[in-house]
Amino acid sequence: MAERKPRKDAARNREAVLAAADALFARRGSPEDITMADVAAAAGVGKGTLFRAFGDRPGLLRALYEARLEPVREAVETGPPPLGPATPPRQRVPALLDAVLCFKLDNGRLALALEESGSGSPYQAEHYRRWHGLLRTVLEQIPGLTDGDFTAHALLAATRADLVAYLAGQERLPRERMRAELAQFTARVLGPDSPQGPTVEG
């Protein structure tokens, strides 16, 4: 079971590739005209190395994505409110969605590249299933909320990378504005506060 540890040049190269790819996706315009050869060149390694380390294009993107997502994931799983698990559901749902939105706003090109580069639908992706599973669970803790499964999908759909990129890019919708709109939308979906007194929030 213990993964045999990789040789240190391999490890170093892996990091070099991640860093180079990160930089490339951050700077360049369209994600899809960053070629694997580009990444290899920028990292100063051969294509062989790149493919051995990550398998294929989606593999590289996934690795990058997971790396960037790590902080958010931690904040969600073990952090303090409003993201962490101690938060009451009605506050946590919008917080989670806001976190996803912000993440996509900050990592637009990458998320886009990942969703595009296929390997089938994005819905198979492990990270999507994690978000969906969590959101669903939280939703189902809210009384009066049925079909948490579909609702989770629908809410997450509102934060799709290409939609976010389009709104921010072509429509010039400012960041804060978008966050506000999403929050409002979410609020409507969650419905009015529960009848027996509003979560007397401090």
Place this chain on the structure above:
Amino acid sequence: MAERKPRKDAARNREAVLAAADALFARRGSPEDITMADVAAAAGVGKGTLFRAFGDRPGLLRALYEARLEPVREAVETGPPPLGPATPPRQRVPALLDAVLCFKLDNGRLALALEESGSGSPYQAEHYRRWHGLLRTVLEQIPGLTDGDFTAHALLAATRADLVAYLAGQERLPRERMRAELAQFTARVLGPDSPQGPTVEG
């Protein structure tokens, strides 16, 4: 302005290609492993003809899509309620979304192929802008509904082709169930019926 009419063999070939592509996309499994050469072969024409008639891959997909969408478009623009323009907004919004959903359920592979085959984000596509524009307009006729623009995007996002395909395919969510869930979701977004009695419109 007057488009010089095409030679009749050209017209015939164009139809042949549309028909062949239609059939291919309907039958075959994954949209992305239908190649342009396949389509050309199935239609009994050369690749040159195909590309002259439709420009490029997205062009062909778009043409197919528009053709299939035509009946729906007509029902929406000039048809009777609940889709047509005479419908009161609160009924029309869910009807529109249901129509979109059903369309995607019936034309899954094609819609998928179109959204994937890129040419940038799907949000630039003319047909998306039409749906969004219409939905937005209708939404804004509902009192108490702000930010119709974002809401329209978010609602449409819940009917994205790949999501629908995923739910129908992997999750085995039955058609009617999905329609019901979407309807319920929509209802929550629209909020409770207006307080001063139902649509006292004169």
Place this chain on the structure above:
DNA sequence: TGCAAAGCGGACCCCGGGTCCGTATCGTCA
């Protein structure tokens, strides 16, 4: 019936993802 113009089609090009294998590096054991 003759003759442009419009259209045809498939050989061809390009480019990007992915592979292969001879060579260089690592790290271990003596």
Place this chain on the structure above:
DNA sequence: TGACGATACGGACCCGGGGTCCGCTTTGCA
């Protein structure tokens, strides 16, 4: 420290699909 197997390197190479090009055919107008 020297030597040798295992591991990794890297870029030449392959393959498949989108898109183009151009000599040949068909159309349709006079």
